[in-house]
Amino acid sequence: MRDRRFILTVAASLAVLLFCILASIACGAKSVGFPTVIQSLFHLKEDSFEINVVRARIPRTVFGILAGASLGVSGALMQAVTRNPIADPSILGVNTGASLFVVCGIAFFHISNGNQYIWLAFAGAALTAVLVYGLASIGGNGATPIKLALAGAAAGTALQSLVNTVMLPSTQVMDQFRFWQTGSVGGASWADIRLLCPYFIVGFVVSICMAAPLNTLALGDEAATGLGLNVPLTRALASLAGVLLCASTTALAGPISFVGLMVPHLFRMVLGPDMKKILPMSAIGGAILLLFADTMGRILGRPGELESGIVTALIGAPVFIIIIRKAKVKSL
Numbered sequence: 460m461r462d463r464r465f466i467l468t469v470a471a472s473l474a475v476l477l478f479c480i481l482a483s484i485a486c487g488a489k490s491v492g493f494p495t496v497i498q499s500l501f502h503l504k505e506d507s508f509e510i511n512v513v514r515a516r517i518p519r520t521v522f523g524i525l526a527g528a529s530l531g532v533s534g535a536l537m538q539a540v541t542r543n544p545i546a547d548p549s550i551l552g553v554n555t556g557a558s559l560f561v562v563c564g565i566a567f568f569h570i571s572n573g574n575q576y577i578w579l580a581f582a583g584a585a586l587t588a589v590l591v592y593g594l595a596s597i598g599g600n601g602a603t604p605i606k607l608a609l610a611g612a613a614a615g616t617a618l619q620s621l622v623n624t625v626m627l628p629s630t631q632v633m634d635q636f637r638f639w640q641t642g643s644v645g646g647a648s649w650a651d652i653r654l655l656c657p658y659f660i661v662g663f664v665v666s667i668c669m670a671a672p673l674n675t676l677a678l679g680d681e682a683a684t685g686l687g688l689n690v691p692l693t694r695a696l697a698s699l700a701g702v703l704l705c706a707s708t709t710a711l712a713g714p715i716s717f718v719g720l721m722v723p724h725l726f727r728m729v730l731g732p733d734m735k736k737i738l739p740m741s742a743i744g745g746a747i748l749l750l751f752a753d754t755m756g757r758i759l760g761r762p763g764e765l766e767s768g769i770v771t772a773l774i775g776a777p778v779f780i781i782i783i784r785k786a787k788v789k790s791l
Contacts, residue, residue: 464729464730465730465736468726468729468730468740469740469743472740472743472744472747473743475747476524476743476746476747476750479746479747479750479751479754480520480524480750481493481496481497482750482751482754483516483519483520483523483750483753483754484496484513484516484517484520486754486757486758487512487516487757487764488757488761488762488763488764489512491509491512491513495509495513496513499513499514500513518647518648518649518651518652519644519645519647519753520750521647521652522644522647522651522652522655522711522712523644523647523746523749523750523753523767524746524749524750525652525655525656525659525708525746526644526655526708526711526712526715526749527718527745527746527747527748527749527750528659528663528741528742528743528745528746529655529659529662529663529704529705529707529708529745530548530704530705530708530715530718530719530745530749531718531719531722531723531741531742531743531744531745531746531748532662532663532666532700532701532704532738532741532742532745533548533662533701533702533704533705533708533719534546534547534548534701534718534719534720534722534723534741534745535666535719535722535723535734535737535738535741536666536669536673536697536698536700536701536704536738537551537588537698537701537719538723539673539676539677539697539734539737540673540676540694540697540698540701541592541607542676542677543607544724544782545607545608545720545779545782545783546607547716547717547719547720548584548705548709548714548719549714549715549716549717549719549720549775550607550608550611550612550717550720550779551587551588551591551592551607551610551611551614552587552591552610552611552612552614552615552618553584553587553588553591553702553705553706554584554705554709554714554715554716555587555614555615555618555619555622555714556583556584556586556587556588556590556614556618557579557580557581557583557584557587557705557706557709557710557714558580558583558618558619558622558709558714559583559618559621559622559625560579560580560582560583561576561579561580561583561636561710562622562625562626562632562636563579563625564576564579565632565635565636566625566626566629566632573650573651573654573710573711574654576710576711577654577658577706577707577710577711579710580706580707580709580710581702581703581706581707581710583706584702584705584706584709585699585702585706587614587618588698588702590614591607591610591611591614592607592610594610594613594614595607595609595610595611605783608783642712642713642714642715642716642766642767642768642769642771643712643713643715643753643756643766643767643768644712644749644753644767645753645764645766645767647711647712651711654711655707655708655711658703658704658707659704659707661700661703662700662701662703662704662707663700663704663742665696665697665699665700665703666697666700666701666704666738667738667739669693669696669697669700669734670734670735670738671734671735672688672693672697673693673697673734674732674733674734674735675688675693676688676690676693676694677732677734705719713766713768714768715749715767715768715771716768716771716772716775717771717772717774717775717776717778717779718745718748718749718771718775719745720775720778720779720782721748721774721775721778722741722744722745722748723737723741723744724778724782725744726740726741726744748771748774749767749771752767752770752771752774753767753770755770756769756770
């Protein structure tokens with residue numbers, strides 16, 4: 460029964476993803492019909508207005524798939540490592556930590572290379588994750604969901620004030636940073652995709668390899684140790700993969716909130732807690748959500764567009780409140 464449910468969920472998710480891909484290519488300031496999109500995909504070398512529109516939107520769509528998948532898997536990993544249902548890069552302040560290091564790089568070292576963005580974002584995200592988890596672990600009961608949310612909010616507020624302190628005195632830095640910090644896949648190019656792919660592949664492969672150990676870790680540290688699991692190594696590798704996926708995406712697209720919170724929750728309700736199913740489905744679901752947000756931003760903001768980070772925040776904030784209010788929020 461469970462295998463049948465998983466197969467049906469995969470099939471339905473892939474169908475929705477295909478629809479979102481076509482909608483992402485079709486919708487914009489100039490809309491193109493689905494039949495024209497499908498036909499144009501097989502005649503990209505020809506020269507016509509519709510084909511040029513389709514050709515221009517393909518990199519944005521491909522980047523949206525990779526970015527959404529990265530954020531979905533990153534959120535699933537963070538929730539599994541902390542055994543906390545509200546662990547997410549945006550809620551834990553990880554995105555803000557990445558933003559701080561990026562804006563410091565722009566202001567003090569005049570960086571403009573995407574690869575440099577990624578490594579600075581990775582350092583900032585990793586340090587912030589350690590800081591927030593450490594703060595939440597102080598006192599009794601360890602890092603509970605509410606304590607993690609409060610520590611993330613406090614760290615995020617403090618780090619955001621530092622971002623503003625660094626950014627505001629320089630008009631050039633502010634102009635370079637302000638569009639990035641809203642989170643968007645709108646300016647994506649094939650160069651960005653080539654840059655993101657290695658980090659995505661490494662992070663995703665490591666996360667899939669960690670699925671079985673994370674299932675064991677869900678039994679509790681003592682039980683997992685008794686079954687022969689190296690708990691510190693499992694947590695370290697899974698956290699490293701999650702931060703790598705989050706930081707690389709944040710560096711190139713800006714901080715996009717709530718994707719890693721909503722998607723793992725949805726599939727956990729449908730498929731149960733098995734990380735062997737949750738991780739790949741979080742990748743598919745994250746791609747669907749980000750493409751949907753990006754497409755809706757273009758439709759609602761015509762003739763301009765709303766950044767996808769704004770749309771995901773509008774969707775995710777109510778979901779976050781609902782999760783916080785649930786009685787079962789204490790543990791996964």
